[in-house]
Amino acid sequence: MDGGADPRAAPPELPPLVLTCRPRWRFLYAAAAAALLVLGTDALVALIGHPDPGWLDHATPVVLILAGAGAASFVARYGLARVTIDETGFRVEGPLIREKVEWQRVERFARLPPHGGPSLLRIVHGDEGRRLTLPLIYRDSHLLELGLLQRGFPRD
Numbered sequence: 277m278d279g280g281a282d283p284r285a286a287p288p289e290l291p292p293l294v295l296t297c298r299p300r301w302r303f304l305y306a307a308a309a310a311a312l313l314v315l316g317t318d319a320l321v322a323l324i325g326h327p328d329p330g331w332l333d334h335a336t337p338v339v340l341i342l343a344g345a346g347a348a349s350f351v352a353r354y355g356l357a358r359v360t361i362d363e364t365g366f367r368v369e370g371p372l373i374r375e376k377v378e379w380q381r382v383e384r385f386a387r388l389p390p391h392g393g394p395s396l397l398r399i400v401h402g403d404e405g406r407r408l409t410l411p412l413i414y415r416d417s418h419l420l421e422l423g424l425l426q427r428g429f430p431r432d
Contacts, residue, residue, distance in 0.1 A: 293361040356370045
């Protein structure tokens with residue numbers, strides 16, 4: 277008897293991996309949200325004192341405030357979220373998102389190219405074909421892709 281481990285035994289259960297957002301992305305989108313909301317508010321205040329506002333004067337604060345709200349939503353949904361990868365699948369948890377994906381229920385996934393922002397990972401999962409789109413702004417996000425390729429906890 278050589279005293280080695282039984283090769284037929286199940287691999288040991290590994291602790292979950294927790295991926296957090298890279299600070300640069302979080303800061304970039306938070307700063308953009310703050311700047312757009314301040315500019316939109318300033319444009320709205322300027323509109324109040326304008327003697328004869330045109331259509332562009334009305335549209336500017338609306339567009340700026342909506343863009344700022346979108347950037348703030350991105351920060352709250354993805355920038356403050358964390359991805360936890362374990363043996364059964366992965367979870368995305370944050371203030372505005374709670375999604376659990378099991379490895380066996382993933383139908384397909386694709387990495388979408390960046391269009392003025394980070395690359396995106398589109399995952400179709402579950403019985404009803406739910407779609408989850410994750411920006412690849414997390415530290416070691418390549419481990420999530422590796423886990424999806426291997427249909428399990430990323431190894432090797």
